[in-house]
Amino acid sequence: MRRRLALLVAATTSLVLISLLVPLAFLVHRVAENRAFHEATGEAEAIAVQVGTIAPAELAGTVERSAQINGHPVTVFLSDGTLIGSPANRSPAVELASRGRSVTAQTTGGWEVLVAVKDSQNRPTVVRAFLSDDDLRRGVYGAWTGLLFLGLILIGLGVVVADRLALALTRPMDAIARVSHRLAAGDLTARTEPDGPPEMQAVGVALNGLADRINDLLAQERENAADLSHRLRTPLTGLRLDAEALCDVEEAAKISARVDALERAVTAVITEARQRTGGKQRCDAAAVVRERVTFWSVLAEDQARELTVDLAPGPLHVAVSAGELTACVDALLGNVFAHTPEGAAFAVRLTPADQGALLEVADHGPGFRRVDPLVRGESGAGSSGLGMDIVRRTAESSGGSITLGATPGGGATVSLVLGRPATP
Known part of the structure; x- marks a missing residue:
């Protein structure tokens, strides 16, 4: 925006200066021509006054001195055909002036200014002052150069002023953009200092208000999560007591272990929900995947499923927490058991990749339904449809893909x- 404003002002200033300086340049040229003609006419008239009052020899000296002082060739055509001064042809304009009419006519290489006068014997005499094309343009190019430099200086000043004004607009906009990116990255403490024009200050105040509102909503969500923990604790405790009251000790221990696992899962969800920042986390993907595959391999053996495991040796660090990756792997493997028939084989493969790690889960079941499995809440198989959404969000939060x-x-x-996690 700053560059565009500078270009806009430069273009506008250029158009204004062109519309002013071009006519001014033509006016300078015209003034130079008029000045040259005025000087030549005055020179010719000054000599014409002396015609008939001094001798031809003295007149020749006067003409020579005038030519040296003014730089214009001067010629006096006497009535008997004699020339005094610079040699020149007797042009038709000279013939016309000899009839008593002073004229200015264009000739080869310039202009001739002719003044008609009578000598002491009332005979026609013509005084000729010659102006070359260079005489008509004398000082014009210098004036044009000055106008050009003046235009460039004015354009430069306009661009500098426009850049300062644009900076006053773009600086608060850049600050607001930086704060917006920090908020988008999870830094909810980011705030901007309202600055610049009133409109930009209003945007800064609105952005700060939005950040405060987000903080309030997240705090409310964390408190709701805390309330959820208290609400779940009573039924979980009752379920554990019921399990301990079973006569079958082995079955009671099994159900108690399930209750403990459920309580740990609820606690992990609540702990994660109450985290204040979305700071970058990391874990060893090889260790987490190996632990979860070991857990699910027991169920795979019970259902006579062939399990193929190909896991890279650790450590293989990725930019997600161990809890998130655990939930992701459980969602993938849980889908295999939920949506494929018993006995269907599956494979788990974890290998290093350019971006970090590649985790592949392949089964030999019926495949995906028509519904897009990545759409949250849509399964097509009678489930909640949230498992693949957990997987997708885990990949995207680490900077990866699915x-x-x-x-x-x-x-x-x-x-x-x-x-891959950022280098600390």
């Missing part, structure tokens, strides 16, 4: 690129 495809031989493949 790709859905078909498994060779039938089935669905989910390829997840997890971004």
Whole structure:
């Protein structure tokens, strides 16, 4: 914007100066011509006054001195055909002037100013002053150069003033843009100092108000999460007591373990929801994926599913927390068990990638339905449709991406690129 304003002012100033300086340049040229003609006419008239009052020899000296002083060739045509001064042809304009009419006529290489006069014997005499083309343009090019430099100086001053004015507008705009990017990146403490014109100050105040409102909403959400923990604690405690009251000790221990896992999951969700900032996190993807594959491999063995595991040795750091990656892997593997028949084989593969790590989960089930699995809340298989949304958001929060495809031989493949954490 700053550059565009400077260009706009430069263009506008140039147009104004052209509309003023071009006519002024023609006027300077015309004034120079009039001045040259006026000087030549005065010179010729001064000599014409002396015609008939002094002898021809003395007149010749006067003509020579005038030519040296003024720089214009001067010729006196006497009635008997004699020439005094600079040699010149007797042109038709001279013949016309010899009839008693003073004229100015164009000739080869310039102009001749002719003054008609009578000598002492009342015979026609013509005084000729010659103006070359250079005489008519004397001083014009210097004046034009001065006008050109004046125009350039004015354009430069206009651009400098426009740049200062543009800076007064763009500086607060840049500050607001920087604060907006910080807020978008999760820095909710970012605020701008309202500056600049009243309109820009109003935008800054509105942005600060928006940031405050976001903080208030997040604080309210965190408190709601805390309330949720208290609401869930009572039924979880009752469920644990019921499990401990079972006669089958093994079954009671199994259900208690499930209740403990559920309580840990609820606590992890609440803890994450109450985090104040969206600071960058990291974890070892190899360790997390290996731990979750080990957990799900027990269920795979119970359902006679063939599990192929290809995990890169750690550490393989990615820009997500261990809890987020755990939920992501559980969502992927949970979908395999929920949407493929028992006995359907699946594979888990984790390899390093240019951006960080590549996690692939491929099964040999029926494949994806028509509904886009990445659309939040749409499953097409009777589930909530939130699992793949968790996977997608995990990939995007790390700076990676997700790709859905078909498994060779039938089935669905989910390829997840997890971004590498920033160097501390």
